[in-house]
Amino acid sequence: MGAGRGHGEDEVLTGSELKRRAKAGVFVVSTRGLVILLLGFAGNVVVARLLEPRDLGVVAVGMSFVLFAGLVSDGGLGAGLIRREQPPSGEELGALSALQLGLTLAMTALAAAVAVPLGRVAWVTAVMVASMPFVALQFPGRILLERALLYRRLVVVEMSQVLCYQAWAIGTVAAGFGVWGLATATVVRALVGAVVMGCVCPDGLVRPRPRLRLIRPLVGFGLRFQAVNATWLLRDQLLNVCVAAVGGVAQLGLWALAKRLMEVPYLILQSLWRVSFPTMSRLVSDRDRSTRLVQQAVEITSVGMGFVLTALAGSAPGLVPGLFGPQWRDAAAAVPGACLGLAVGGSVSVAAQGYLYALGDARTVLRAGLLQAVTWFAVTVPLLVPLGVASVGLGWCAAGVVEALVIGRATTRSIPVRLARPLIAPVLAGVGAAAVGWAVSARGGGTLWSGLAGGGCSAALFAVAMTVADRHLVRRTCAFAASSVRAALSHRAAEEG
Template sequence: MNAGQTHGEDEDLSDSELKRRAKAGVFVVSTRGLVILLLGFAGNVVVARLLDPHDFGLVAIGMSFVLFAGLVSDGGLGAGLIRRKEPPSADELGALSALQLGGTLAMTAIAAAVAVPLGRVGWVTAVMVASMPFVALQFPGRILLERALLYRRLVAVEMSQVLCFQGWAIGTVVAGFGVWGLATATVVRALTGAVVMAFVCPAGLVRPLPAFGLIKPLIGFGLRFQAVNATWLLRDQTLNLCIAAVGGVTQLGLWALAKRLMEMPYLILQSLWRVSFPTMSRLSADETHTRRLVQEAVDITSVGMGFVLTTLAGSAPGLVPGLFGTQWRDAAMVVPGACLGLAVGGAVSVATQGYLYAIGDVQAVLRASLLQAVTWFAVTLPLLAPLGVASVGLGWFASAVVEATVLGRATTRRLPVSLFRPLLAPVLIGVGSSALGWAVAARGGGTLWSGIAGGGCSAVLFAVGMTVANRRLVRQTYGFAAGSVRAALSRPRREGEQ
């Protein structure tokens, strides 16, 4: 790349092409998440039969440090380049690459030095942290592809990483390398991502350029953006510790399983969150288009996610013990509150969070995240002793209402949109439908088949109820889902676009 050159993939997009790429991104990213989840589960089943819990604990410790290193090295600077109207120059990308590569190399050196007195756990962690420089090399390409909403290419990178990770991990563990197979698989995954990114991104691997003055204007936004991610990470870890301290390890185990069960609807929301930020960044200067997109986002998400969450909540009394065993039955008590929380908070955050990031109001998102975390703890911990793990679901719901309120107020001060009225029908119908489905699943004996019956009952009741209440919105939601599939399967309109 030449100095200062911008990138042809990052040209202004027509409204129709922007919508096509955004719709394709939703389907591609959500499908990618499901496939990765299934591959990860299958890989864990194989590896878990060959390793003991102590080995998994060592890897978990190492992964915690990898997450922290990624949080620090990113610094949110990439988000600043994604939201900006002007495409990043080669020099800016080189400066970003130099900063992140230098930071991750320093962390790798520190991890290696600390590993000497710590022994095996230290060396496993050091090997896993050594993957971060290869991750840093991918950041410029990720920024360019995110800006252009070219998610097929990003998914190609991510899927290649997962396949190589699982293949290396399973092969080395079977060969007798034990925990070192998992640790080195982390490095192989990052190296694979860097190599594939060099092929799928027109810019290739950007040469690091130590010119930090070029990215200095991005630091303020980047730090605030990363503070939001840090808040989420700290919230999750602290919540786990508090549940274990107040309710015991058994309650923590029930919550851990329930949280894994909620990953399926969360994957859909993650795809919407991920696509909404670059899409809103493209439209933030056009208030008419932005207002329409925000309104459509909350309308469609409330119905689409309402269907998924209602089905899950109605099936929980049979699905949980039927799949995992009767000893996990109490984990189902988390699901209703968690689903209700995602129904409210998810719909509003999908519609507003990307918009607020796009206009630079990170403070509102950070404020919402902090208040959400405080509310979750304030509701959950006092109720944990009398109600058990169900209190975590109630805390999730209460915190989601607080988060949605803060995000909604910050958005409606700028855009004339209705964020909460569209939630009324899906939430009320969803609560009634899931309650009836729950009764069917529970009275059926709490088996897998009764869970399927309860979930099916909830799904049918929700679909019928929403069709009666607002047929136009149901058609709009179905049209968006079908359009996402068509857009993902369609051929790119110009060579090299996806």
């Protein structure tokens, strides 16, 4: 394709079509995340019964290197093409593909060379890293589909990968191949993804052609964008180290379980983050529409996530021991602070982070991520000994407030939005409702049933309080959720998928 000529998936979208695709994307990506989480959990249960803990540790080492290789090879360059107003040309996609393919092939060769003298763990890592060139082949198609908000097609790719990975991993491990079954399953997953991507997005099949002059304009934004992801990854790893070093391995185990509980609300926010970036990139030149969308996003997210997070916090004293056993009871102490931090920071970042990225202001998001990490450590580490795992939740709460302040301030300098006021009623209602639910759950004996009662009580009280405070906003939130489902299940969406 010639420079400047668009792709079939990257047509100009009308306002109504953009809104429909964005709403459908929220439901599709959220559902996809939940299904993948459940499939992964079921697969892990089966594989864990067939392997030794040491085997899973070897795979964890390999996966760490795969994540690092992904960060380096991506470089955030794809994000630069997603945020741009004009569609990427075939030459640009080919240049990007050549760069990423070259980097991943070099990493694969290096991993194989290092594995020769180091033995089994290094060889398993080398096999897993060998999946990265196939991942690189998917990037052009992913860029085009993300720009067009065609998330049904992306979900087809991702679900195909997960199903093939689980089938290969379970089958080969059961056949006696042990850890090599998991390692080769990583390669199979990437290969299947590349093949399916070629089917659902033929325009993404481009010939890799090294042309650095086409990539150079994307490097600045791309590096800052990827630095944000690297900061989050490093923050999580260092936090685990600090919790283990200061509080002990038992506290780390409690935090790991509490963090797993937070994955469900985090999945919902991830779907909103993912959809907001390409959506705002389409609207950033229209200041009035961008302002309305950011304002609506923070209002609806604060209420919608308030239901989920309030119910989770109120149910924790019974839900945790009821599901996982009484030995995990103390993990519930981290949940309320984590929920509050996610409610504040998540609501603002969903509304504003995509807008800042669309402006090309990855520097502010990076600064927010760094300050968030520093705040989390500054609050958590001194309180670990006296408060235990609850300190990690308090650290998350403080970090969420800092993130909201930094991102919110940068956004309000660009467009006239109110990001703090919409949080007041949901936060106050959520804290009060969660406190009542916590008491119900704890006094009910800390069982699964008392946890469900506490969570239900919290959600009901939150709904009543928010209806009294702003019933129109509650209606708009429910209407948005319903329209997201309708948009995702519509005949038009089925044709696009």
